Amino acid sequence: xxxxPILAALKxxxxxxxxxxxxxxxxxxxxxxxxxxxxxxxxxxxxxxGIDENNLFLVTQSWVGAPTGDDEGSxxxxxxxxxxxxxxxxxxxxxxxxxxxxxxxxxNSTWSTGISLKPDQQRSTAQAALYFGTEQMVPTLGLKLVxxxxxxxxxxxxxxxxxxxxxxxIIVTKALGDKLFxxxxxxxxxxxxxxxxxxxxxxxERMQVPSVNSWANSWFWNxxxxxxxxxxxxxxYAVRAKPGRLDAAMREAPKALYASNPMRVIExxxxxxxxxxxxxxxxxxxxxxxxxxxxxxxxxxxxxxxCVTGAGIVGLTSFWVxxxxxxxxxxxxxxxxxxxxxxxxxxxxxxxxxxGVVLGAILAVGLNLWLMKQFQMDRMSITYVLxxxxxxxxxxxxxxxxxARRASKVSPVEATRSV
Amino acid sequence: MFGxxxxxxxxxxxxxxxxxxxxxxxxxLGIGASITTLTVLKLLSGDPLPHKSARVFAPEIDPLPADSxxxxxxxxxxxxxxxxxxxxxNLLRAHRAERQAAMALTPVKVRPQQAGEHPFFSxxxxxxxxxxxxxxxxxxxxxxxxxxxxxDRARVAVIAAELNDKLFGGKNSVGQTVRVNDHDYxxxxxxxxxxxxxxxxxxxxxxxxxxxxxAVFLPLQSGSADKMNPQNVNCWQVADITSLETAPCAWVSLxxxxxxxxxxxxxxxxxxxxxxxxxxxxxxxxxxxxxxxxADYLAQQQVVPSDARLQANLAFGFLLICVVNTVGLLLAxxxxxxxxxxxxxxxxxxxxxxxxxFMIESxxxxxxxxVLGLVFAELGLWAVRHQPAQYASLAHLDLAMxxxxxxxxxxxxxxxxxxxxxxxxxxxxxxQLKAV
Numbered sequence: 001x002x003x004x005p006i007l008a009a010l011k012x013x014x015x016x017x018x019x020x021x022x023x024x025x026x027x028x029x030x031x032x033x034x035x036x037x038x039x040x041x042x043x044x045x046x047x048x049x050g051i052d053e054n055n056l057f058l059v060t061q062s063w064v065g066a067p068t069g070d071d072e073g074s075x076x077x078x079x080x081x082x083x084x085x086x087x088x089x090x091x092x093x094x095x096x097x098x099x100x101x102x103x104x105x106x107x108n109s110t111w112s113t114g115i116s117l118k119p120d121q122q123r124s125t126a127q128a129a130l131y132f133g134t135e136q137m138v139p140t141l142g143l144k145l146v147x148x149x150x151x152x153x154x155x156x157x158x159x160x161x162x163x164x165x166x167x168x169x170i171i172v173t174k175a176l177g178d179k180l181f182x183x184x185x186x187x188x189x190x191x192x193x194x195x196x197x198x199x200x201x202x203x204x205e206r207m208q209v210p211s212v213n214s215w216a217n218s219w220f221w222n223x224x225x226x227x228x229x230x231x232x233x234x235x236x237y238a239v240r241a242k243p244g245r246l247d248a249a250m251r252e253a254p255k256a257l258y259a260s261n262p263m264r265v266i267e268x269x270x271x272x273x274x275x276x277x278x279x280x281x282x283x284x285x286x287x288x289x290x291x292x293x294x295x296x297x298x299x300x301x302x303x304x305x306x307c308v309t310g311a312g313i314v315g316l317t318s319f320w321v322x323x324x325x326x327x328x329x330x331x332x333x334x335x336x337x338x339x340x341x342x343x344x345x346x347x348x349x350x351x352x353x354x355x356g357v358v359l360g361a362i363l364a365v366g367l368n369l370w371l372m373k374q375f376q377m378d379r380m381s382i383t384y385v386l387x388x389x390x391x392x393x394x395x396x397x398x399x400x401x402x403x404a405r406r407a408s409k410v411s412p413v414e415a416t417r418s419v
Numbered sequence: 420m421f422g423x424x425x426x427x428x429x430x431x432x433x434x435x436x437x438x439x440x441x442x443x444x445x446x447x448l449g450i451g452a453s454i455t456t457l458t459v460l461k462l463l464s465g466d467p468l469p470h471k472s473a474r475v476f477a478p479e480i481d482p483l484p485a486d487s488x489x490x491x492x493x494x495x496x497x498x499x500x501x502x503x504x505x506x507x508x509n510l511l512r513a514h515r516a517e518r519q520a521a522m523a524l525t526p527v528k529v530r531p532q533q534a535g536e537h538p539f540f541s542x543x544x545x546x547x548x549x550x551x552x553x554x555x556x557x558x559x560x561x562x563x564x565x566x567x568x569x570x571d572r573a574r575v576a577v578i579a580a581e582l583n584d585k586l587f588g589g590k591n592s593v594g595q596t597v598r599v600n601d602h603d604y605x606x607x608x609x610x611x612x613x614x615x616x617x618x619x620x621x622x623x624x625x626x627x628x629x630x631x632x633x634a635v636f637l638p639l640q641s642g643s644a645d646k647m648n649p650q651n652v653n654c655w656q657v658a659d660i661t662s663l664e665t666a667p668c669a670w671v672s673l674x675x676x677x678x679x680x681x682x683x684x685x686x687x688x689x690x691x692x693x694x695x696x697x698x699x700x701x702x703x704x705x706x707x708x709x710x711x712x713x714a715d716y717l718a719q720q721q722v723v724p725s726d727a728r729l730q731a732n733l734a735f736g737f738l739l740i741c742v743v744n745t746v747g748l749l750l751a752x753x754x755x756x757x758x759x760x761x762x763x764x765x766x767x768x769x770x771x772x773x774x775x776x777f778m779i780e781s782x783x784x785x786x787x788x789x790v791l792g793l794v795f796a797e798l799g800l801w802a803v804r805h806q807p808a809q810y811a812s813l814a815h816l817d818l819a820m821x822x823x824x825x826x827x828x829x830x831x832x833x834x835x836x837x838x839x840x841x842x843x844x845x846x847x848x849x850x851q852l853k854a855v
Contacts, residue, residue, distance in 0.1 A: 015838060016754075019747035026740045030733065037729075062528055064538050065601050068646060070661070123486075161648075162661045215497075265528055265538045293806050294726055301452065301737055308445045312744040315438050319751035367736075374732075375725050 006348050013320065020316055021356040024392055027309045028360025029367045032388040034298040036368070036380045041291040041298075049105040050173070050206035050223075052142025053280040055096070055241045057250050058104060059089075060276040062234035064263045069232055075160040078231040081261070088260045089237055092252050094245035097140045101238045102132040102230045104141075104280075105208035105223075106287040110216070112209070113165075115180060115224070116192040125191075126179045128172070128222040129209035130165070132230040138171070138204070140240055143225075146174060148187045148202035151227040161232035165194060168227075171202035175221035193224070212287050250277055306395060313399035317345065321407040328407055329414030338408040345404035346397060353396035357389040364388065420772070421779070428780040435752055439784070442745045446788030446831060449734075449741030451795020454816070454824050456731040458796070459803060461820070462813055463629070463723045467615030468555065472713040475553065476516075476675050476683060478690050479711070480506065482667070483655050485704040495709055498653060499623025499720055500672045504643070504664045506697075507671040511547060515689045516675035517682070518553040522546035523649040523671050524624045525642060527635050530598040531586055541582060541634035542626070543599070545642035545649070551577070551610070553676045554620070559583070561593035561608035568607075569638040574645075576604035577636040583609045597635070602645050604637055616813060617722045619713060623672050625651030628722050629810035639671065683710060738831065745788075745835040749781055753839040760843050761851025770844040777840035778833065785832020789825045796824060 010017050063081065067074030082100050089098035103109045111132075114124025131137065135151040148171070155169055170193070177186030177200065190197050207223040209216050241249035254266045254277055267276045272286045285292075321328075328341055368380040432439040466472050477500035481491045502510075507521040527543035550556070551563040560583075564575045576597055583592055596603045614632035622628055643664055654668040663670060677683045690708045697703040711719055753760075760773055768776075796816055803814040 015750055015842065016747060019743055019750065023740060023743045023747065026736070026743065030736045030740065034733065062540070064528065064530055070646070123488075160661070265540060267539060289806070290724070290726060294730070297730060298733075301733065304448055305737060305740060308448070308741060308744050311441050311445070312747055315441060315748045316751050319755055322755065371729070375729050 003347070003351070006344065006351060009324075010348065010351070016316055016320075017352055020313060021352055021359065023309055023312055024353055024356025024396070025360035025363055027305050028357055028385075028388050028392050029363035031302045031305055031391075032360075032364040032384045033367050033371060033380065034302045035388070036384050037377075038295045038298045038302075039384075040378065041295040044212075044291050045288045045295075047208065048206065049208045049284075050143065050204070050221075051105060051280075052240075053284065055243060055246050056141075056280040057239050057241065057246065057253075058107065058278050058280065058283065059237045059239060059253050059257070059266065060234070061085075061237075061254075061257060062265045063261075064265065066233040066263075069160045069162075075158070075163070075231050078160075078233070079158045079229060082229065082231060082235050084260065085235065085237065085257060088256050089239050089253060092249060092256055094241050094249035094252060096240045096242050097136060098237055098239040099133055099136045099140045100229060101137065101236050102130070103210045103236065104131075104238055104283070105210055106212060106280075106283050107210050107236075108212070108287065110210045112216075112219075113193060115176070115222075116195075117180065119192050119195050119197065121192070126176060126222055127219040128176050128224045129211075129216075129219075130224050130226050131207070132226045132228050134227065134229060137225055138202075140238060141207075142240075143207060144205040145171075146203055146205045148200070150202060151225075155227045156229065157227065158229035158231055161230055165226065165228070166196045167193070167198050169199050169201040170227070171204060171225040172200055173207050173221055173223045174203050174205055176223065177203050179222065246279060250279060253277060306391075309392075310395050310399040313349065313396055314403060317349065317400050317403040318406075321345070321403045324407070325410055325414050326417075328410040329412055329417075332410060332412035333415040341408040341410070342404050345400055345407055349396050349400040349404075350393070353393050356396075357392050360392070361385050361389060420775075424776045424779040425783070427776060428783050431752070431756070431780060432783075438748055438752060442748050442784050443787045443791055445741040445744045446784065446828065446835075447791025447795055449738035450788060450792025450824060450828050450831065451799055452734040453731075453738045453827065454792060454796040454820055455799030455803065456727070456734040457823075458800060458816060458820050459810070459814055460723070460727050460731045462810060463617065463727050464717075465616050466714070467617055467619045467717075468713060470555065471676070474517075474676055474678065475713045476677055476686070476710050477713070477716045478510065478673050478675060478686070479709040480690065480694055480703070481705040481707055482506070482669065482703060483705060487655075487705075491705060491707040491709070496719060496721070498669060499716070500674070501623045501651070501653065501669040502671060502673060503667065503669055504671050507673050510673055510690075510693065513689070513693075516677050516686055518549040518676040519673065520547045520550040520553055521639055521671045521673050522550060522620060522624070523639065523642075524621055524626045524633075524651070525647040525649055527599050527647070528601070529582070529586075529635065530601070532596075532598070542631075543635040543637065543642070543647070544620075544633045545637055545639040545647060547639050549676075550636065551608075553674065554613075554615070556613045557611035559609045559611045560591045561606070563636075564607050564638060569640050572641045572644045573638065574602060574604045574641055575607045575638065577608040577610050578606055579610050579632055579634045579636075580612060581632075582634040599635060599637065600645060600647055604635075604641075610636070616810070617717065619717060619722070620672065620674065622717075622720050622722055623651070624649070624670075629813065683712075686710060738827075742831050742835050745781075745784065745832065746838055749784070749836055749839040750842065753777055753843045756843070757846050758851050760846045761848040764846065764848035765852055773844040773846075774840050777843045778836050781832045781836025781840065782829060784836075785828045785830075786825070788832060789828025792828055793821070793824050796820075 067077045069075055069078055086098050086100055089095055111130045115126045115128050116124045134156045135153055138150045180186055186200050189200050209220055209223055269275045364385050371377040479495045479500050481494055511519050511521050523545045525543045525545055527541050528538055529541050530538040547569050548564055548566045559580055568575050592606050595606050597606055617628045649670040652668050652670045656667040677686055687710045694703055694706055694708055800814045804811050
C-alpha cells in the first residue's frame with residue numbers, strides 16, 4: 001500500500017488533521033511532565049527514613065506546673081520526671097521499649113547545626129540535624145550500626161533545653177561521615193560542634209533529618225546522635241510496641257502517663273494537629289501529604305487527558321468514515337479487501353499521531369525546561385518522553401480501531417448507491 | 420431567529436448524542452479543573468489586610484557576621500523581617516512610624532480554671548501594644564494593653580473569642596485571669612474573629628501560613644520574662660540561648676505602619692542610619708536594608724506554595740487541550756452537515772445567518788460545559804477541603820468564581836466554535852445540492 005492516497009485524502013481535511021495533531025502533541029507534553037512529577041513525588045515518599053517504622057509510635061506531652069529549667073536543680077527535677085515517664089512506658093505490657101527523644105525523622109521539628117573539622121573554622125564543613133537521646137536510641141529506633149559502637153550508659157549526660165551542647169562522643173550517619181571525611185575513615189575522628197571537640201564512635205547506615213522541607217534537601221541524610229537527655233517542660237517519647245500490639249499500646253500509653261502524674265497535657269483530638277499520640281505510619285502520611293495529593297491529582301489529570309484525546313480521535317475518525325462510505329464502497333468494489341480498508345485507517349492514524357508525537361516530544365521537553373525555570377524542577381529523563389510516545393501511538397491505534405472496523409464492514413454495494 | 424437556532428442546535432445535539440456528550444464532558448472537566456485550582460490560588464494569594472496592605476511595611480536588616488557570604492536578599496528570603504530582641508526594641512522605641520509592633524509566636528499551655536478540665540495547647544502571640552490597631556483586630560470586649568503595660572512586663576492578655584467561649588462560655592471575661600504556661604494573666608480584652616489569610620505576620624516566625632487565628636495575645640516583654648519559647652530562633656553565632664533577649668539570635672519580627680510613600684522613604688533612611696550606627700558600634704557589618712510593603716513581602720517570602728501555582732498552570736494546559744478537542748469535534752459535526760447548510764443557503768439563509776446558527780450551537784455546548792464545570796469545580800473543592808492542608812477548610816467557590824466559570828465556558832466554547840462556524844458559512848451551496 002502506498003501512502004500517496006492517504007496523504008491526498010488528508011489534504012482535504014487540513015483543519016481536522018491539524019486539530020487532532022495538536023491535541024496529541026499537547027497531551028503528550030502534559031502527560032509526560034505530569035508523570036514525571038508523579039515519579040519524583042513517589043520517589044520522595046518512598047525514601048526510607050533509616051529507622052524501623054513498624055510498631056513505633058510517638059507521644060508528645062507537656063507538664064503543667066513543671067520546674068522552669070533555668071537552674072541546675074530544676075533541670076535535675078525535669079530529668080527525673082522524664083526518666084519516670086520512660087520507666088512508666090517501658091513497664092506497659094504491650095511495650096517493648098521506650099526512649100525520650102527531641103525529635104524523629106519526618107517530625108517537622110529540627111535542631112540543626114554546623115559540624116567543623118577545626119575548632120576555629122569560619123564556615124562549617126557540613127550541616128546536620130541533632131538527635132538527643134540515650135544508648136537505647138539505636139536499638140529502639142532500629143538504626144543499623146555499620147561501624148564502631150553504640151554509646152555506653154556512662155557517656156550519657158543531660159542538660160536543659162537551652163543549655164550548652166558539649167557531647168564527648170557522637171554517632172553519625174554514613175552520609176555525614178563521608179561528607180566530613182571523603183576517604184570513608186570517619187570512625188574515631190574528632191570533629192567540632194559549636195566549637196567543642198567530640199569523637200565519632202559509631203556510624204549508622206542511614207537516618208533522615210526531621211524536616212522534609214526543601215531547605216533541608218542538601219543535607220537530608222546528615223544526622224548526628226548526641227548522648228544527652230534534653231530536659232524541658234515538654235517531652236517526646238518514641239515507643240516501640242510489641243509486634244501486633246501497636247493499637248493497644250497507643251491506647252494504654254496516655255492513660256499510664258496520666259495515672260503516674262496527672263499534671264500534664266496529652267491532647268486527644270481527632271485531627272493530626274490536635275492530638276499528641278501518633279503512630280509512625282500517621283507521621284509519615286502527614287509529612288508527605290502534599291506530595292501524595294500532588295501525585296494523585298497529576299494521575300487523575302493524565303488519565304482524563306488520555307481519555308479525552310482517545311475519545312476525540314474516535315469522534316473525528318468516525319466522522320471521516322461516515323463521510324467516505326461511498327469511496328470505501330468503490331474501493332471495495334474494485335477489489336480492496338476488508339483488511340486493506342482497516343489498514344488504510346490505521347495507517348492514516350499512525351501518520352497523524354506520528355507527527356503529533358514528534359511535535360509533542362519537542363513540546364514536552366520545552367514544558368519541562370519552563371517548569372525547571374519556574375518551579376525549580378529537575379530535568380526530565382528522555383525515557384518519560386519515549387514511553388509517552390509509545391503510549392500515545394498505542395492509544396491512537398486503539399481509538400481508531402472501532403471506527404476503522406466499521407469502515408471495513410462497508411459493503412461494496414454502497415458504491416452503486418447514489419446517496 | 421434566535422429561538423429557531425436554539426431549536427436547530429437541540430435537534431443537532433439529539434442526532435449526535437455521544438459526540439455532544441463528549442464535547443460537554445471534556446469542556447466541563449477542563450473548566451472544573453481550572454476553576455478549582457484558580458479558587459485555591461486566589462485563596463492562597465489573597466490580600467490579608469485589604470484596607471491597608473499598602474501602608475504596612477516589614478523592615479529588614481542584616482545582622483550576619485562580617486565573614487558571611489550570604490547575600491542580604493537571600494537572607495531576607497529565608498528570615499524575612501525577624502531580628503534580635505535588641506534591634507526590634509531599639510527600632511520600636513524610636514517611634515519613627517505611625518504605628519509599630521514587634522512580635523513572636525509561642526505555643527501556650529492554657530489551664531482551665533474549672534476542676535476536671537484537662538489543660539490544652541493553643542497558639543499564642545507575644546507582641547506589643549500597637550499590634551491590634553495596626554492589624555485592625557476587632558474587639559468584642561475591652562481592648563489591647565498600653566505601651567507602659569509592656570514596658571512594665573505586666574501579665575495582661577487579650578484572648579480570642581473562640582477561647583473566651585471555651586473558658587468563659589462567651590461572657591465578658593475582661594478582668595478575669597487566664598492561666599498561661601503556669602502564670603496568671605489578667606484578661607484586658609476579648610478579640611473578635613480575626614484570621615487574615617495568608618497569616619502574613621506568622622510567615623517568618625515559624626507559624627503556619629494559612630488557617631485559624633491565634634488564641635492568646637500577650638505583651639512580648641512579659642512573655643519573654645516568663646521564658647516562653649518562640650517558635651523560630653535563628654542564631655548567627657554560637658549563642659547562650661538561656662537569655663534570648665540579649666542573644667545574637669533573630670526571633671522577633673517587626674512591622675510598621677506608614678501613611679505615605681514619603682513616610683516610607685523617610686523610614687528607610689532612618690533604618691539605614693540605624694544600621695550605620697550599629698556598624699560603627701561594631702554590632703553590624705552589612706549596610707543593606709529593605710522595607711517591602713505587605714504585598715512585596717508576601718512575594719519575597721514565596722508564601723503561595725509553588726505546588727498551587729504548578730497545579731493552576733497545568734489545569735490551564737488541560738483546559739487548552741479540552742478546547743482543542745471541542746474544536747475538532749464541532750468541526751467534524753458541522754462538516755457532516757454540509758448538505759443541510761447547502762439547503763439552507765439555497766433557501767435564502769445568508770452567510771451571517773449560518774455563522775450565527777453555528778455560534779449559538781457552540782455557545783450552548785459552552786453553557787452546558789459551564790454547568791458541568793461548576794459541578795466538577797464543587798467536586799474538586801470538596802476534595803480539596805478533605806485534604807490535610809492548612810488552607811483546606813477555606814476552599815469554597817465564591818460568587819466571582821461562579822461567574823468566571825460561565826464566562827470562561829462561554830469564551831472557550833465560542834473560540835472553539837469560530838473555526839467550524841466559519842467553515843460552515845463558506846460552504847458553497849451548489850455542489851452540496853448537486854450531490855442530493
